[in-house]
Amino acid sequence: MTRIEATEAEITALETALYDALNPLVTGVRARETGLPAERMGDADPVDVTLSVLSCWKIVDATVERLTAGAARTAGSYGASYERLGAAWGITRQGARKKWPDAVERPRAGIPEPSTVELFGGIAELYWDPVPNGWRWKGAAADGTPGEADGSHPLGSREEAAAYAGAFLKEHAGGG
Structure with missing residues (x-):
């Protein structure tokens, strides 16, 4: 499998969608942390606001990691090898095995084909x-x-x- 490349327009659309998805999370986190309602976000210290954005990207990163592992397990359940998982992710077979150790089930029954x-x-x-x-x-x-x-x-x-x-x-x- 060749590595999938995205166009500049697709990347821009993805970034826009991610920012749109992130905004309610940042607003909710900032409101809980400061006690200020969302409409008073502008009254907050800009450093604190941007650090809240950074913290929320960490939440997005962890969520993407979890969803990625699920996609790897699904591909493995359909018969994808670690070699193919690695190729799709742009890493080696060994890197894929380390990243998603439970994604590919080893055959237990019968003798493997030569x-x-x-x-x-x-x-x-x-x-x-x-x-x-x-x-x-x-x-x-x-x-x-x-x-x-x-x-x-x-x-x-x-x-x-x-x-x-x-x-x-x-x-x-x-x-x-």
């Missing part, structure tokens, strides 16, 4: 090994060298197996 990694002219298969309960990889590099996970410990995720396989394929890329 997949392949093709890099540097070689190919490796990533597969789930139920006996040690972990991921493995096996492949052939571009220079013809066969390779596989060393078997000393199962790998914790498909991504970890892909990283080891990718390092092997790079090391034996040939052509050098």
Whole structure:
């Protein structure tokens, strides 16, 4: 997924809508803090008013963060991976996993489907090994060298197996 870009007109409309939504919150907060009615807001110290605005943006920020996490969980419930969540947010897969740790459910039942990694002219298969309960990889590099996970410990995720396989394929890329 490519990152979505907004036009200048869309950003301006969004800012206007956010200011319109923020104004009643600021007015209510200022009235509670000062005891002054909204129509006397102009009598308040301008620094206090602007600090109230800043405090209210913090409330908006926390609300957006909560709504964003909900959107990530919804996307994950429909099958989006952390890689896709990260791409949509403009961060890495690992960043998305850290930001929304519960957004993507790991499959619990059955054996996960194998997949392949093709890099540097070689190919490796990533597969789930139920006996040690972990991921493995096996492949052939571009220079013809066969390779596989060393078997000393199962790998914790498909991504970890892909990283080891990718390092092997790079090391034996040939052509050098």
